[in-house]
Every structure is written in structure tokens, then in C-alpha cells.
Amino acid sequence: VNTSSNGILDVAIIGAGLTGMYALHKLREEGHAVRVFDRADGVGGTWWWNRYPGARVDSPGAPFYCYTFSEDLVAEWEWLETQPDQPAILSYLNHVADRFDLRRDIQLATSITDAAYEEDSGLWVLATSKGEEVRARYLISAVGTLSDAYKPAFDGLASFRGEVYHTGHWPQDHDVDFTGKRVGIIGTGSSGVQLIPIIAESAAALTVFQRTPQYVLPARNRPLAEELKTLAKENWPELRERAVATGRPLPKAQELAVEASQEERNAVYEQAWLTGGMSLRDCYGDHMSDPEANELVAEFVRKKIREAITDPDVAEQLLPYYIFGAKRLILGTGYYEAFNRDNVSIVDVKKAPIVCITDSGVETSDGFYELDVLILATGYDAITGGLTSLNPRGRDGVRLRDVWSKGVQSYLGLAVSGFPNMFIMHGPQTPAVKYPMHLGAELQGDWIAGIIRHAKNGGFDTVEAQAAMQPAWGKEVAAIADRSLYSKAESWYMGSNIPGKPRQFMVHLDGPGYHRRIHEVAESGYEGFEFSKADVAAES
């Protein structure tokens, strides 16, 4: 194991997904003794766990859903499809782990069960599920934004005698066979939408328990065009630069939907619908800022839903009437068409809520549905759940969950006052899920490496965000959210999917501005952070 001579790690990282892997690479390059812990048996984080059939990337996709820091890596990896599936993404992440020799510092099948800051030494003391105690100068949370699976507390769930699966904990060791079975699925987020058409093909009957209809755009996954592959490889530095500056490697539409004639707009929407992916969201610049433009695109999708579904009553149940895109947009393949099959039915659990689960099925307030298999596609305690479930203890033994009980407080989304030497990657109040994921991880990883270097060069043992910086940061994040339409509906960006979770828009919506901002903080000598020496040098 690579530790300093005294057995103390410089940096412990929790999570071997795409953020933790980059942080390991970067910090090791800086000469630190680093170890990554992950509860899974393999690297890849979310992409390791989400093995349900049909799991695919739902961002603009290849060739840009990848790391950007190494031009050689970009040149050598071949993406085959526009929306790579889970096996393709996982094999990419495995390739990265091998290529950069990351595995020697990754300890798999190991959960961190406790993390406490020890004031005397200025070290983090971690307990692992293997019974080890690990001491590290710095702790990095790279636990992921969609990693803490949410299982609603349905009465009687444990009594169900059939098979039960959560999409985020899909069996690793066997395929789930739906053939001839009565399958029920609760949840129509991205996971449910990807899975439903696939189950429909083999199940005897599929009952979809829907609480909120979604805007599902056609993924139109297809082989990746050679010219796009070449474009990406040959222009990588410029594309990366543009992605850093604008949040997207390719230019964004500037035209406004509200200024186009109805005819023009329809032509643009029809073309975007045919192109698939996120083209419909991105074909005009005002969809997510102007309610009028938003309603234009929303109504276009509703029209497409009505056209896709034969039974108008079923179509009506699937029509979303809230802000388009305020819940994360979904890319589907044959989703609406699945409801035209005789073996698929929809149950509106907003109208008639689930009362309980019995040993043989789901009971709602207006009916009982007998099932052999029950799938929970019920999502995640998003963005904060991975870290609050660990619930680290900072100064004076204060628990993070208590500090965040009324809402997240952080400085730059990277650090929390009272938790010295702890950095959070892709945490709340950062652009995480609204910026290219890998690039965001790289920029945050580089920033964390920078502040650790700064502390080390100055002979400091601890770095801590000043409490006074946090309210202003919270306001800044909230103000950006208020100006957009993203905060105008119930979604996991808001914490609304988890009963009792404080409602607060958790994402910093100006990704490029965020990254400029943290860069400026670094340039200023880390304004808002306090650097100090530990009471007792850990090495003594």
C-alpha cells in the first residue's frame, strides 16, 4: 500500500467512479500517497451499479462523454454509438483504470463506515467495512451524485414474495428473466423509461406505476458518424477549451424560439426530434429561461406523445404539464410506443396512491395488481445522499447531516466550514450534473490538488472554509437558479423526491461561471479559506 512512511495517507478518496478515479490520477501525479475506497467490486461508480437492461448515457453523449485531460486517451478510444450503453461506458472506465495504472491504489469491496476529523492531529480517521482504521491528512468525497439509491418506505415491501430489484442495485451475477412474468415497475425517471420497453418485450404483463409523467425525447441511438469521431480527435484542444468556457464542446444555438415564426419553429423542432438526443432542448437558446419559449417546446412534445400513443386515454395519462426540462429530460427508445402493446398498462399513482405492498403485489387506493417481479426505479437521494449517508464528523464531533438539516451550506460546493481538509467533488452547489461530468471532475480535481499544494508549500496542516463565506455562496447559487426555469418544478435537483429533505435547488446552473470562479479563488491565494497548523504535528 502506498502510504507515507508513517502509515498515514496524504489523501483518502471515497468512490472509484469517474470523479474519484481522476482525483487519484491527479493527486498521485503530484506525489501524494493516495488511496481510493469503493464499496463495489469494480471501478466505475454509478456505471458499475446501473446494470439494468437498457441503461445508457442520457446526456448529449459520445464522443464527448469522456475524460478530456489526455489527448492520447481521446485519440485511442473508439466510441461506437451516439448514446453509449452501460457496458460500453464501464469498459471505457476500466480502460482508464488500467491505462493510468490506477488499480494499485484502489481498494474495492470496501465501504467507509465512519469518517471523523481528529482535531489534535488534524487527520481524518476512517473506519472501513473490513475493520481497518485508515488515517489520512485529506479526505475527498467522490461518492457520486446518483449513488444513494432511494427505496420508498412502502408498507409491506419486505413481505413481497416475488423478486424485487432497484435499478441502481441490479444483480451483478445473473440476468433477470422477465419471460412470461407479471412485472410491476414503480418510477418513470430515466431508469424506468429506459427499462420499460425492454421488459415489455418479454413480460406476460407489465404494469407501470407512474406518479409524474415525463418529457421523454427520442434518444435515436445510432452508430457514431465517422466525421464526428474525426472532428473530436483532430480538434480536441479547441473543443476542450470551448467546453470549459461554455459547458459544451459544440456551439449552442443562439436563436430564440419566441422570435421564430411558427412555421420555422416547427421545422426546427421536427428536425431536432428526428436527430434525437438533447437536440430538441438545445435547438433554441431560450427554452430554459423564457416560460413562453418553454411552453412552445413543451407543447411540441405533448403533440408527439399524443401521436405516438393509440389510446387517447392512455396518452392523456402520459402528458406532462409542468416546465419542460425542469425535471431532468429523459432520452427514451420506444418508450411511448410500449404503451400501445396489449401487455403494458399504466397506473396513475398520483391519483390513486400506493397504499401498500402485499406478499403478492401492489395495492393502490383503487385496485390491486398481482405481480411476480417488482422493480423500484425510484431514483436516488440525489447529490447529497452519498455523503450524508456516511455522515462524517467534523470539528467537535459535529455531524454533517446536522449541519445540513435545514439545507446545504458550503463554500464553492467544495468545502464545508467545520470540516477541515475535507473536499467534495460533484457535490451540492456545484454544476456537477449540469456540466460535462468528466470535465467537471477534472477541473475540480485540479483545483483540489492546487489547494493541497498551496497548503503544503506554506507548511500548513489544515485548510478550512470560513463559515462567513457560506451564506453568500448559497445566495449566489440560489440567485442563478431563480433566474432559470429549472427551479420551477419538483425534481431531484430540488430534493423534492425525498420525503423530509430540505427543498433547496442544489445545482449551480452556470457551470462555466462556476469554474471561472473557483479558478479566481485559487489565483487569489484561496480567499475564504483558512490555513493553519495542527495543534500536534501528526508526524510526531
Ligand code: NA7
Ligand atoms: P429519478 O429520475 O429520480 O426517477 C424516480 C422515479 O420514481 C420518478 O418517476 C418518481 O416519481 C418515482 N417515485 C419515487 N418515489 C416514488 C413513490 N413513493 N411512489 C411512486 N413513484 C415514486 O431516478 P432514475 O433512476 O430514473 O434516474 C436518475 C438519473 O439517472 C436520471 O435523471 C439520469 O440522469 C440518470 P416523481 O417524478 O418523483 O413523481
